[in-house]
Amino acid sequence: MSPRVSRTRGGKETGKPAPGTGTSSSRKRAVRASPRETRPPLVIVGTGRLGGALGLALSASGWPVRMHSRSDEGRLRAEALGLKPATPEDLRRARLVLLCVPDAEVPHVAETFATTLPRSVALVHTAGALSLDALGPPRGRALGSFHPLCAVSSARDSLAGHTASISTRSRALRDVLRRMAVDVGLNAMEVPEGHRAAYHAGAVLSAGLMVALADAAVAALGAAGIPPKDALPALLPLMRSALRGVEARGLAGGLTGPIVRGDAGVVAAHLAALPDDVTPIYRLLSRRALKLASERLRPESRAALEKRLR
Numbered sequence: 001m002s003p004r005v006s007r008t009r010g011g012k013e014t015g016k017p018a019p020g021t022g023t024s025s026s027r028k029r030a031v032r033a034s035p036r037e038t039r040p041p042l043v044i045v046g047t048g049r050l051g052g053a054l055g056l057a058l059s060a061s062g063w064p065v066r067m068h069s070r071s072d073e074g075r076l077r078a079e080a081l082g083l084k085p086a087t088p089e090d091l092r093r094a095r096l097v098l099l100c101v102p103d104a105e106v107p108h109v110a111e112t113f114a115t116t117l118p119r120s121v122a123l124v125h126t127a128g129a130l131s132l133d134a135l136g137p138p139r140g141r142a143l144g145s146f147h148p149l150c151a152v153s154s155a156r157d158s159l160a161g162h163t164a165s166i167s168t169r170s171r172a173l174r175d176v177l178r179r180m181a182v183d184v185g186l187n188a189m190e191v192p193e194g195h196r197a198a199y200h201a202g203a204v205l206s207a208g209l210m211v212a213l214a215d216a217a218v219a220a221l222g223a224a225g226i227p228p229k230d231a232l233p234a235l236l237p238l239m240r241s242a243l244r245g246v247e248a249r250g251l252a253g254g255l256t257g258p259i260v261r262g263d264a265g266v267v268a269a270h271l272a273a274l275p276d277d278v279t280p281i282y283r284l285l286s287r288r289a290l291k292l293a294s295e296r297l298r299p300e301s302r303a304a305l306e307k308r309l310r
Helices: 049-060 072-080 088-093 103-116 171-183 193-206 208-223 228-253 264-273 279-296 299-308
Strands: 042-045 065-068 096-099 122-125 143-149 163-168 187-190
Touching: 042 049, 049 065, 049 072, 049 143, 049 171, 065 088, 096 103, 103 122, 122 171, 143 171, 163 171, 163 193, 171 187, 193 208, 208 228, 208 279, 228 279, 264 279, 264 299, 279 299
Parallel strands: 042 065, 042 096, 096 122, 122 143, 163 187
Antiparallel strands: 143 163
């Protein structure tokens, strides 16, 4: 990997003096690493939404990025984004190859690169559910994962303000991945290798399944005679206001609705009015909400809600 750089704080490096430079212990000074050291050449494999978004963000931050695609269509996508294609020489000279490919393809793509690239090139996948084992045995190569917690629906989506989960056994690679996160505006979070599935399930619940929940809410309004074209624009601001409340006051403090008010009669009316396929979703989520609101309810209100939600 590239020369080692200490972890960033607030986007600034606090590098360590190289041994043998003659710096005395009484006069040690922080050494700022050069951009070339902290932003090594990297190749992104895959030019889909995530690959494109990372390519654009890293390029804008001064990283020497090249894009590698296995299809003509992918190469055209990269060109349309203004990103430079990788040559075979770019791949050999890279210090990091970032695999932005579907989860199921990670082992095969990693094996291909592991047999063709020098061991000085680190392999990093971007799959939230996969451990480092998906990249194969290290054989002297640094391996890692870099998963942005962001619902990327377009290559031009901004990643800033989100979080990236990072995992690696290499201290040098960890520093590089943290620098990547800082440069594109991501907070870095480390996830234990043995709990990747639980971590990824939580991410899916808060993103993809939130969209499914919105679909259920649209169906509920449909039962009231409100068409989807009117329902969704009405519900989206409501969902955003709920998230603002959670952000400002936490999960329990941001909870609203009949559960936190202890109104079992309204809950019963909801259950009777909802479409059959939405009722189980409402019942399950209301039980979860009841746990959040439990300490704020009178015992008789809590008991009445528990009875309605069995």
